Amino acid sequence: MADKTTPRILQGFCELLPQDQLLFDSLTDKINETYKKYGFFSIDTPVLEFSEVLLAKAGGETEKQIYRFNHYDNDLSMRFDLTVPLARYVAQHSQDLVFPFKRSQNSKVFRGERPQKGRFREFYQCDADVIGSESLDICYDAEMTSLIFDVMKTLDLGDFVIRINNRKILSGFFGYLGLSNKITEILRVIDKLEKMGLDKVKAELKEVGADDKQISDILDFVSISGSNSDKIKALKKIDAGELYSLGVEELDTVVTMAVQLGTDEKNLKIDLSIARGLDYYTGTVYETNLIGHENFGSVCSGGRYDNLTGYYSDKVMPGVGISIGTTRLFSLLKENDMLGSLTKKEKSAVVLPMDNDRYAYAAKVVSEVRKAGIRCDVFWSDKSGKAKFKYASRIEADFALAVGETEETNNTVTVKNLGTGEQEEVALEKVAEYLR
């Protein structure tokens, strides 16, 4: 073993064994199918973009995390999310797209940050966004809410809550308190309320520069309680300017409409402390948590942004979108032994030729089974009978189809159910039917 290269991969990069990959694919399939049902069109964009394009807007944290390098004369960057490439895509192809444009995308993104539990440097995001031309009705925000609801129902990961808020409400209210120049910082602090607790938030708000009266107003505000309609009523009583009122109006519409679209109100909760760290959200914001697994963080987040393509085009294009970090979600589910709901697996079989003269007959058998649309494999190896059945068992096939001299003579197959251990000789033309 001297001088061999150690097989290894980069930290924060992830790959799965075949049985896990099967489950991961089932996770993304379920999400994509739901997106499709809502009328989204799937696209893909390049992993690499010109740095000037990708970094047109980025700054601060994101910029530091981008994998960027030169190749000959090109300054290149790897996409760190799917939204910026979408903006470029829409600006570049706007004349060929139909608006409102509903696109979904399931692709890998790259972030050069320190990996840890549930955080990767290369990971899949499963996004759905609607982009409008000039304007985009608030009903789309409601539709996204309903989409989150449907996805979560389909994934069947247990009880969940979609927490919803509107940035206009927060910005309007904080502006009204005379804190309009500190809105971004305040939003970030408020967003941490659940995690850090009241005292720390108070201290941080003070650091940001709010006085005691402002702090208590803010905290009273975000802790407005009751049902969704109670909260809306309470919010409507407060007079905090035009932006604020518009936000309340929007939130009211989104919640009402989402319910009409099929969202169960039990799973939808107005939460005035949700702000989302990302600064490009301007209206509705979403976070989704699994009840009992709050430590997972948000499994599906998103929101409304006013002008997606501002850095690439003069056209105003508002949008609303959501994102599911499937790599993270999968790794957390696996760690918590929650992959059970993903095991939807089709039946599969493997043909075992019992001796070397049986290959031709094995070919006939496998072709018959495949014609019926059943996943089927042949073990073309001259090993012991034990090894053959062991192979069938290891690949987790449901059936082993043993074919030897007797079977060929009788034009049959010995079907062994690897789950129950029972076996039976079945006529070749009946095999496919027998396997179902």
Add this chain to the structure above:
RNA sequence: GUGGAUAUAGCGCAGGUGGUUAGCGCGUCAGGUUGUGGCCCUGAAGGCCCUCGGUUCAAGUCCGAGUAUCCACCCCA
């Protein structure tokens, strides 16, 4: 970027106060059973004990540095 932990077989781990041949479980391969997997039994293969340096008659074990990985913070999916 800041703080903490870990590094021994393909994987998961054990190896009091230094002592000569480094173990266990899983996996792999072979056999018990050459047409029957999972369970059981037997056997085999597989180790520069992360790297470099230091202390010592003697280092997997002690000390230092480096590297890598993991965890937490920041931020986020």
